[in-house]
Amino acid sequence: MSASVQPPTLAQEWSADEMMTIAAARQLHAGDTCFVGIGLPSTAANLARATHAQGLVLIYESGCIGAKPTRLPLSIGDGVLADTADAVVSVPEVFNYWLQPGRIDIGFLGAAQLDRFANINTTVIGDTYDRPRVRLPGAGGAPEIAASCGEVVVIVRQTKRTFVETLDFVTSVGFGTGAGDRERLGLRGSGPRMVITDLGILQPDPQTCELTLTHLHPGKAVDDVREATGWPLAVSASLSTTEPPTDHELATLRSLEATKSGTDS
Amino acid sequence: MSASVQPPTLAQEWSADEMMTIAAARQLHAGDTCFVGIGLPSTAANLARATHAQGLVLIYESGCIGAKPTRLPLSIGDGVLADTADAVVSVPEVFNYWLQPGRIDIGFLGAAQLDRFANINTTVIGDTYDRPRVRLPGAGGAPEIAASCGEVVVIVRQTKRTFVETLDFVTSVGFGTGAGDRERLGLRGSGPRMVITDLGILQPDPQTCELTLTHLHPGKAVDDVREATGWPLAVSASLSTTEPPTDHELATLRSLEATKSGTDS
Amino acid sequence: MAEPARVTTLAEAVASLVHDGDVVALEGFTHLIPFAAGHEIIRQGRRDLTLVRMTPDLVYDQLIGAGCAAKLVFSWGGNPGVGSLHRFRDAVEHNWPRPLELEEHSHAGMANRYVAGASGLPFAILRGYSGTDLPERTPNIKPVTCPFTGEVLAAVPALQPDVTIIHAQRADADGNVQMWGITGVQKEAVLAARRSLVTVEEIVDALTPVPGQVVLPTWAVTAIAVVPGGAHPSYAQGYSERDNDYYVAWDAISRDREAFDRWLQEQLLAPVGGAG
C-alpha cells in the first residue's frame, strides 16, 4: 500500500498520539509475526506495513493470519482482514496452534493501568472486583499474548491514573514482581520489551526489570513523564530523544487514519 | 444410486460373504449416522444406502462426514468420499468433535479375534506381544469407535481361530468381562448390538451380555456355528433363520462390488 | 437417530428453544453476530438467563439492559473500536436494572471451554492465566499437572450451553448450514450445546462449496430460521456490510438509562417483527 504523500509543511507538526503510534510502528520489522489487538496497536502495525515493514505478518485473534488490510480495520473481525489473509482459521486454532506454542514474535498490547513491572490491568478500576468504580472490558486475548509471544510492546497514553503504584487487578503479566518472576510463573515469552507512550519510551532495566525511561519524545521533558507516573520514575543514564516523525511516516499515518470508517477508543 | 437389476436366476444363489454383507446392511436405517471402517463394513454401509437406507449418514475416519460415494471406495481416504461429503474435516476433528461426544449412532467394526463378550483383537496373534506369530494392523479408530458410538455392529467371518476363548490382545472393548463392565470402564456407548458372521447372527444376552446365536443364515446348522466357535456356544431359545437375500439386495451388492477398482482383504 | 434440523420461524424457535434460566450462547466474532435472535429473546421477555460469549458486544448490552440476564460468562465485553458497553457497566457498577453475576476468563480459556464442550470432555488444558488475578476471581480455573512432564497447566471446565444461537450465510433444503469468512468459535459453540438455532440469510437448494467454509450437517443443528439481515448491525460476508455507524450511535444511546429505555420501547419492542 502506498500512502499519498502530503506536503512537507503538514509534517512539521504532529500530535502526541501520532508520535506514539509512529514510535510503536518503528519497533516492527519486515520478518516479524505480530499479534495485533484493536485500536492503537492495529494502527501502529498497519503503519509499519505501509512504511518500512511491508513483509510484517499481522495475526488477529479473529483467526486472520497474514492479514494485509488496505484500510484500517475498525474491529478485529472486519471483512477486509479475512479477505486479505493468507489463512483464516478458527478462534480456538489461533490461540492453540499459533499463539500458545510461541510462534508469534511480537504481541502488541494496550492497558488501562500499568505498573512499574509492566503488568497490565484491563479488568476493573476500584477497590472491589464485585462492585468496581469502572468496569473495563476484561482480558480478551491479552493474558496469553503477554505470556506466549516472543516479546511484548505496550502502547498506552501516560498519566498518573494509568501508570500506578499498584494495579487494581492483574489481567496480564509483564514482569510480575520483578526479575525471575516470569520464569517462576512458567511464562515462555521474554515479556515486555518496551512501553511506548505519548511522552516517551520506557524499557525494562536489564537487571531489575523495572521500567526505565530511555527516550523522550521531541519537546517532552523528564518532569512531564515524572508527573504522569504514579511511582518514583527510573530514568536511564543514556536518555535520548526519539527521532521525530518523518514526513513519510506522518503522511502515511494520516492517510491510513482517513480510511477508517468509524471512531477509535 | 440405482443398481442395475440382474436376472432373478442369478439371485437364487449367493455366497456366505454376500449373505453376511446383506444381513449387516439390513441393520442400518435411513436416519442413522454410521462410522464406517474399510472392507466389509464399508460394503455393507454402502449397500444399505443403495437399497433401503438412502438417508444413512456415512462418516469415515479420514474426515468425510456424510459421504455419498457412487462406487465402493477401496480405502477410507478415496477422493470420492471427500467429493461427495457434506463436510470434510481434519482427522483430529472427526475423532474429537464427532466420535468422542457420542454423536455417531452406529460403529461398524471387523475383527481378527473375538471373544464371547464381543471384545475384539486386531493387534497381534500369538502369546507374546513383542514377538507375535502374526502382527496385525493394530487399533486404528476401533477402540474409540467401540467405546463411543451409540452401538456397535461387528461383521466377521466365523471360524474357531477367530471366535476364541481368550483374546491374545484386547484392542477394542465389547462387554469386557461381562454385564456392567462397560459402565465400570466409563464407556458411554451401549456396546455391540450384534455380531454378523457368514454363518448367522449373534446377539448379547440381555442379562449376561454373552454372545448368543439368535439367527442362522439359510442353509446353516447350529452345529456349523458350534464348530466355528472356540467356546461353548449359547443358542437362543427363539433361534430363527435370516431372511435370504432378495433379488434386489443381491443385484445391488453385485453391481456395487463391480465398481470397486481393487481387491478387498 | 440423526434428526435433521427443523426449519421454523425465529419467534417459534426462540419460544421453544430458549427458556427462562437457561444458559444461552449467542456466538459470533464481529462477523455473523445473531442480533435478530437476541432481539427476539428480549421481545419474548426471557429472564434469569446465563449469557455466555467470548466477546459480548451490543446485543448482550441490549439483553443486559433489558433485564434478561442474571449472569454473564465472558472474556471481553466492549463496543469494538468504540468503547465501553454502558448497559453492561451499569449492571456491574450499579446493579441496574438488576445485579449481574460475572464469570470471567481469557479468550484462550473461553475458546478451550467450548472446545471441551464440543469434544465431550469435562475439561480442557491450556497455558494460561499464570500470574494473573483471574483464577482468584474465577473458581472455574484450576491447575492440572502433566502426568508425563510434571508441568502445571491451567484447566477450565467444558462449556455446555442449553442453547447456542448463531447466524450463518445459508442452509440447504436438507438443513445443512454453511458459513464462511471469520467463523470464530461458532462450530464449537453449536457442537457444545444441548440445542442450537441457526438464523440464515437464505435457504438454497444446494450449497455451492465456498473457500473457507464451515459446514454443519443438518443433524448437528436443532432449528433453522430464515432471517435475512439477522446479523445487522454486524455483517454477513457476501450479503451485507458492517453498519459501523450503528456501533458508534449505540455509545450515546447506551450511556443513558432513559435513552436506552426509549430505544428499547420505541425501536425494539414497538415494531413487532422488525429488527432493532
Place this chain on the structure above:
Amino acid sequence: MAEPARVTTLAEAVASLVHDGDVVALEGFTHLIPFAAGHEIIRQGRRDLTLVRMTPDLVYDQLIGAGCAAKLVFSWGGNPGVGSLHRFRDAVEHNWPRPLELEEHSHAGMANRYVAGASGLPFAILRGYSGTDLPERTPNIKPVTCPFTGEVLAAVPALQPDVTIIHAQRADADGNVQMWGITGVQKEAVLAARRSLVTVEEIVDALTPVPGQVVLPTWAVTAIAVVPGGAHPSYAQGYSERDNDYYVAWDAISRDREAFDRWLQEQLLAPVGGAG
C-alpha cells in the same frame, strides 16, 4: 523472525533436514502421502529413524524393509483395502532386516498427540483406551483426573517430530502451502515438528482459494521441494488418481524378501532421481 520457507530440491531437503536417528513423520491419510520423499530417504541411506505415522502404509513398509527404521510409532499399519504390510510384519515377527521397536496407539490417541504437539502443550486428554490392553504395552498412555468432575480420562504426551514431511498440491511464490481434499492430520503434524518439508505438485504465482483448503503460511514451513507426482501411488486431488494396482502389486513384492530386495535394487535405487 518469521523465516519464509526455503525452496530447494528433494535431495537437498532430505540431506539437510533428515538425519540418522531422527524422529520422522511422513503424514498423509490415503491422500497426499509423500512417497517420493520416503524413497529419497531410502536412497540417502538414513538409519535408526523413529518413524511416526497414524497409518503407516506402503512407504513405511519400504522404509522398514530397507532397514531405515529402529522404531515405529503408529496406530494402524496395513495395506488399505489389500491386506498386511509384509515388510512391517517381517520386522516385528522375525527382526528382519533388523528389530523394530513399536509404540502403539489408537487413531484418536495419535491424532491428539499431534494436536498437543501443534499446541505447545506437553499432553492431550481424550476418552480412550479404557479396558484395552494398549496402556499395558504403551507406557505413553496414562490416566489424568478432571479437576472439576473427578472423572478419569486418558492422557497422551505431545508428539514433536524432529521433522515432518507432507505432500501438498501447491505453494505460491512466497512459499505459502495449499492443500485440499482429505487433509488428515497434516497441519498438526507440520506444526508439531521442529522442521518440516513439503513436497508440492507445483509452485504457482498466487494461490487461488479452493473450498476445503488448508493453507500453511510460509513461515510455518522449513523447506519446499517441487516434486510432481510425489504422492504416487497415493494421489493428489486435482492432479492425479490413486494407483490402486500398485497397492495390489505391492502385496506380492513385499511378501518375499528376495522380491522386495529386487524391487529395492532395481526399482528404487538403480534409477537415480526416479520414483519407485
